[in-house]
Amino acid sequence: MATGINRRNFIKELSVLAWLARAPGQLAAQAATIPLQRLAAEKGLMFGSCLALKYCVQSSAYQQLFVSQCDIATPELHMKWNSLSDQPGVYDFENADKFVAFCTANHIRVRGHTLVWHDALPAWVAPQLTTAGGQKIMTDHIRKVAGHFAGKLYSWDVVNEVLDPGSHRPDGLRDSPWLQNCGVDYIELAFRTAAAADRNALLVWNENYLELSNGFGRAKRTAMLTLLDGLLAREVPIHGVGLEAHLRAEQATVLGDASYEAFLGELARRGMKIFITELDVQDVTLPAAAGARDQAVAEIYGRFLSASLRQPAVRAIVTWGLSDAFSWIAGYRPRKDGLPVRPLPFDANFQPKAAYYAIAETLKSAVQRG
Numbered sequence: 149m150a151t152g153i154n155r156r157n158f159i160k161e162l163s164v165l166a167w168l169a170r171a172p173g174q175l176a177a178q179a180a181t182i183p184l185q186r187l188a189a190e191k192g193l194m195f196g197s198c199l200a201l202k203y204c205v206q207s208s209a210y211q212q213l214f215v216s217q218c219d220i221a222t223p224e225l226h227m228k229w230n231s232l233s234d235q236p237g238v239y240d241f242e243n244a245d246k247f248v249a250f251c252t253a254n255h256i257r258v259r260g261h262t263l264v265w266h267d268a269l270p271a272w273v274a275p276q277l278t279t280a281g282g283q284k285i286m287t288d289h290i291r292k293v294a295g296h297f298a299g300k301l302y303s304w305d306v307v308n309e310v311l312d313p314g315s316h317r318p319d320g321l322r323d324s325p326w327l328q329n330c331g332v333d334y335i336e337l338a339f340r341t342a343a344a345a346d347r348n349a350l351l352v353w354n355e356n357y358l359e360l361s362n363g364f365g366r367a368k369r370t371a372m373l374t375l376l377d378g379l380l381a382r383e384v385p386i387h388g389v390g391l392e393a394h395l396r397a398e399q400a401t402v403l404g405d406a407s408y409e410a411f412l413g414e415l416a417r418r419g420m421k422i423f424i425t426e427l428d429v430q431d432v433t434l435p436a437a438a439g440a441r442d443q444a445v446a447e448i449y450g451r452f453l454s455a456s457l458r459q460p461a462v463r464a465i466v467t468w469g470l471s472d473a474f475s476w477i478a479g480y481r482p483r484k485d486g487l488p489v490r491p492l493p494f495d496a497n498f499q500p501k502a503a504y505y506a507i508a509e510t511l512k513s514a515v516q517r518g
C-alpha cells in the first residue's frame with residue numbers, strides 16, 4: 149500500500165515537474181506548495197476536490213494544479229441526472245466517461261455524485277413520476293448509471309440532501325419528489341439497488357448542514373442517526389456519510405464544537421466512514437481587504453478541519469473547487485460589493501492562500517489512520 153501511494157505521488161510529481169519546466173515564472177511559488185494529497189496520504193487520508201472538465205479546457209495550469217493536489221475527485225456536474233439524460237431512458241455518458249478516464253489516468257479516485265437528489269433533475273422526470281411510478285423511475289436510473297460505472301468508482305453518493313427540518317416531518321425527511329412518489333422507504337430501496345448494480349463502490353449518504361451546531365443542524369443530526377439505526381437494523385448496505393460543509397463565515401461560532409465531534413463519534417460507532425465532501429467557505433460577510441478576508445476564511449478551515457480530523461473515521465477531505473477562479477460561490481452567494489469571492493485554498497492565479505496553509509497544517513497534525 150505504502151509503495152502504491154509513493155509510486156502514485158512520484159508519477160504525479162513527474163508530470164508537475166514537466167509542467168513547471170514549461171512555466172518557469174511559476175516555479176518558485178509552485179515548488180513551495182506541497183501537494184495536499186501527499187500530506188493527507190502520510191496520515192492515511194485522501195484529499196481532493198470537485199472538478200468540471202470545462203475548467204481544464206480553460207486552463208491547463210489549473211489541470212496541473214488539480215492533478216498535483218488531489219488523489220480523489222467528485223464530478224461537479226457530469227454524473228448528475230440532468231447532465232446524463234434529456235429524454236426518458238436515453239443516457240449520454242460521454243462527459244462522465246471522460247471525467248473517469250481523466251481521473252484514472254492521473255491515479256485519482258472518483259466519488260460518484262449523485263444518484264438520488266431532488267435537484268438537477270431533467271424536465272422529463274416529473275411527469276413520469278406520476279405516470280410510470282416513482283420507484284421504477286428511481287431504480288431504473290440507479291441501475292443504468294451505477295451499472296455503467298460499476299467497478300470504476302471509489303464511492304457513490306447514493307442519496308443527496310434528503311433531510312430538511314423545514315419540511316416539518318417528525319422523521320426529518322425532505323418533502324421531495326422521491327419521498328412523495330416512492331414512499332418513506334425510498335432511501336433503503338436506493339441503497340439496495342445501488343449495491344446490486346455496483347458491488348465495489350462504497351455507498352454514501354451525502355448531506356448538507358450536519359456540521360452546523362445550531363437548531364437546524366442538530367435537528368438534521370438527530371434525524372440522520374435515527375434513520376441510520378433503522379437502515380442498519382434492516383442490514384441496508386450503507387457504508388458512509390458525506391458532510392458537504394459549505395461553510396459560511398458568519399456561522400463560525402456554530403462550527404467544530406464538542407457537539408459536532410460527538411456527532412462524528414455517533415456515526416463512527418455505527419460503523420460509518422465519514423467524508424468531508426464539498427468544503428468551501430462563503431465570504432460574503434467578511435471585510436473587502438483580501439488579506440483580512442483570507443485570514444478569516446483560513447481560520448474557519450482550520451477550526452472545522454481540526455475538529456473533523458480528530459475523528460479517525462473521517463477518511464477524506466474534498467473541497468468544492470481548488471481555486472477561486474472556478475467556484476460555484478461566485479454565482480450562488482456573491483459579495484454585495486461586487487469583489488470576486490475567495491472561498492477556496494488557491495487564489496484565482498492558482499497560488500496558495502492562507503486557507504491552503506491552514507489545511508496543510510491541519511493535515512500535518514492529524515492522527516494517523518489505520
Ligand code: XIL
Pocket residue numbers: 224308392426476
Ligand atoms: C452545485 C454546482 O457546484 C453548481 O455548479 C451547480 O450549478 C449546482 O450544483 N450540493 C451538492 C452539489 O451536492 O452537487 C452542488 O453543486 C452544491 C450543493
